[in-house]
Amino acid sequence: MKTSTTPILIIGGSSVGMSLANELAHRNINCILVEKQKGINPHPRANAVANRTMEFYRRWGIDQALIDNGISPDSPADYLYTTSMNGRLVYKISLPSHNQLMALADSGADDKRLHHSPYLKTILGQNEVDKILKNHVLKQPKIDARYGWELIGFRQVEQPKHHVVAMVKNGDTGEIQEIVADYMVACDGGQSLVRTTMGVPLKGKGGLAHFVAIHFKAPGLNRKFGHGNIYFQLKKQYGGFLMNWDGGTTYTFHHVLKDGQDWQDVDPVDLIQKIAGWNIPVEIFSTQPWTAHQLVAEYYRRGHIFLTGDAAHLFTPTGGFGMNTGVADAMDIAWKLQAMLEGWGGDGLLDSYHEERRPIGVQNTATSAGYFYALNNSFRFGEELDEDTAEGETARQTLVSELDGQVGLIDSSGLLLGYRYEGSSICVSDGTEAVPFDPQHYWPTTRPGHRLPHLWVKEGVSVLDLLGREFTLIRTDPDVNVDDFRGAAEAAGLPLKILDVSAEIFAETYEKKLVLVRPDLMVAWRGDTTPNDVTAVIDQVRGCL
Ligand SMILES: Cc1cc2nc3c(=O)[nH]c(=O)nc-3n(C[C@H](O)[C@H](O)[C@H](O)COP(=O)(O)OP(=O)(O)OC[C@H]3O[C@@H](n4cnc5c(N)ncnc54)[C@H](O)[C@@H]3O)c2cc1C
Structure with a gap:
């Protein structure tokens, strides 16, 4: 069996694993990156890259690529709350386009939020982020990237020198190889084999809600309301959020399933036509289930193994914190491992990873869950929302006053920059x-x-x-x-x-x-x-x- 050695082994090559690999390369540290998929996950999940994440990406020179591949900098980033895409607009949060905000910042406008970071929120699909990260990974001689290889087992050896021995398997050939690493970082997502094998429990609340995510193409779907970033669908039968990935052609609809409802029982075309409010042609790309959580691993460190990203914390998407929190985990552990490998760090540095990042995981998952409860509560009215009746008017007014309080969904600068x-x-x-x-x-x-x-x-x-x-x-x-x-x-x-x-x-x-x-x-x-x-x-x- 072939054996490789490396100072750092990264398991999982999605947004967090690739961010860690790129940061280590930036620090001149070698690593092996093992990712079981050969390609990028084409299903866009995150759409909001936080200004803090962009500050890190700026250092490797990929920030402009993210901006260039995001929604057009001239498109407003509005949030619209509708009864259907052909129905009533109940509420709207107007957000200027990237270019409008930049022009405001350049003009010295007094709004301090414009000056807190070189960036505001950058809106692009996580699949696009991952493409850019992968492109950068593949250019780094310091990264030995092994796509199509899966971690199947590992152990820690404490004597004579603490290290990790991992077994990885090639998805095509079935070949098994051994990797010996000084440190291993798990970026292997919510189902993390590393976390579960080590028996690290998740603390918090699991299964806040179950969703089906439908990624599809339907040109003209936003013909009534025009460009928006997210269109929230308020009627309880169809409650969920519709994310716009481009000028109005490609979307993902995340629909909250009813208690006990199986995602496979949802007819994706029918559901999209229901939220469209007319018989629009729909081309489905993919349909996936996912579950919203508020969970954080009890320990982020076990010996020479560390948990980062979704392996360490599981979010609801409200607020857009999951990936961004994971990237900040990666930035915290990267320099600490560098210090250990270069001999100027003490063991307290490794403990400080858990000490510093776990409270942030707890704080961010809780904030996100709070936003989710508020939003989910908005999906409680039915057809009356469209009616010209006193009951309909009361329901709409109730929602307007509640939605006024949900600004956190769009402005979380205290959480993203003030941690x-x-x-x-x-x-x-x-x-x-x-x-x-x-x-x-x-x-x-x-x-x-x-x-x-x-x-x-x-x-x-x-x-x-x-x-x-x-x-x-x-x-x-x-x-x-x-x-x-x-x-x-x-x-x-x-x-x-x-x-x-x-x-x-x-x-x-x-x-x-x-x-x-x-x-x-x-x-x-x-x-x-x-x-x-x-x-x-x-x-x-x-x-x-
Ligand atoms: C609808 C939705 C919207 C979201 N919106 C946002 C947002 O706007 N902003 C935000 O910050 N976050 C958002 N998130 C959360 C974000 O998608 C996740 O937090 C993020 O993907 C976590 O990245 P990760 O790299 O830790 O894990 P993952 O993306 O889950 O990647 C884990 C990787 O590990 C690989 N892997 C797993 N096991 C193994 C193994 N044994 N061997 C090798 N490889 C393995 C997998 O193939 C995968 O590529 C959203 C999530 C959803 C569902």
């Missing part, structure tokens, strides 16, 4: 209080454990572009002596870059003269002078205390 690693053992607390977590509102801060706020340095250049693969000490006052900082980092082997920035642009937002940023763009420490015990700070942020 923080509270109490992390590798972030050095400065004793300040955190601003309360609010999924809808983001307040830029350099408080340790938070995302480094983006600021434009000059036209088209974000501070994020000036951060490298290493730790960065950002200094807004060149008179502050950082020699001891540099010396302590050097002594520990921790790669550190000193970045001088203009106080005029940065001092107010960054609050402190020195801000130490981790390789994953999170703040590790801040202060106005080099701390007396700078060695202790360096040791803490590299997991050696």
Whole structure:
């Protein structure tokens, strides 16, 4: 049997696994990526790539490809709530197009949300995201990508050196090979073989609702309401959401099944014609079931094995957090594994992955489930919604007032940018209080454990572009002596870059003269002078205390 060795073995080559592989390649670390499918999952699931995810993708230079392959930058991203695609428009959330928002941001408009990140929400199907990620994977000499290979078993060996031995099988030939890895990261999705084999339980609430997803083509379906991002179908018989993948030709309808209803009993063409409200020709591409959950793995780390993405947490799609949370998991574990392999990280760094990312999984799945309950409750009226009666009017007005409260579905900047690693053992607390977590509102801060706020340095250049693969000490006052900082980092082997920035642009937002940023763009420490015990700070942020 053939045996390969690698520092890092990634199981699962969908959005999260490929993001991890690309981030490791960006960090010059070799890995083997094993994915059982030979091609990309053609069924689009996610449609919202968060600004935070785009900030990570920006570093590998694929951000523009995502924008270019998304819905036309001139198309508005409206959310419409209708009784059918030929019926009444009950409610609408108007969202300007990407280009309109960018023009607003460029004009210096006062809306702070426009300036929190170089990006707003990028709308494109997950299948398109995966194509771009795969294209990038295939260009990386550091990634040994093995599509069509499936993990069938694994074990951890602790002596003489802790490592993982995995068995993989080729789907075409049946050939079995062995892969020996220093670390293994499971990105193998909700049914994760890795998680179940290790017996890691999922905590939370499973089976919030069952759906059937119908991916289809029906040109003209939006002829009455025009372009929208998502059309929610409010009548209880057909309740669900219709995602528009292009100018109005291709869609996916996610329909909430009734209790006990089998997805295979749904006639997809009939259902689409019902929500169309007329006899429109429909071409079905695929029909798949899926289940909404609010579940998080109890442990994200077992020895040298880590869970990321849907292997670690299962969401409802409301809010669009599943993939984005998984990508942020990958960014957190990538530099920590790099540190271990390069010898400057301590074992505390590996524990900090669970410590930092699991609370985010809990927080994000709970927020998403909250949005789902509210939305699902909207699917409780029937035919009266279309009627010109007092009963119909009352039902519509009730929905309007309820839907007014569901802004989280479209604006979650607090959750996507304002997440923080509270109490992390590798972030050095400065004793300040955190601003309360609010999924809808983001307040830029350099408080340790938070995302480094983006600021434009000059036209088209974000501070994020000036951060490298290493730790960065950002200094807004060149008179502050950082020699001891540099010396302590050097002594520990921790790669550190000193970045001088203009106080005029940065001092107010960054609050402190020195801000130490981790390789994953999170703040590790801040202060106005080099701390007396700078060695202790360096040791803490590299997991050696
Ligand atoms: C309707 C819908 C809408 C959504 N919308 C959004 C959204 O707008 N934004 C968002 O962020 N998220 C969204 N999500 C969630 C998102 O789709 C998932 O969170 C995301 O796909 C998780 O990515 P992953 O790579 O962790 O897992 P998956 O995408 O499930 O990929 C796992 C991969 O592992 C492979 N694999 C499994 N077992 C093995 C094995 N033994 N050996 C080798 N390979 C294996 C599989 O073939 C697969 O390719 C949505 C989900 C749904 C259903």
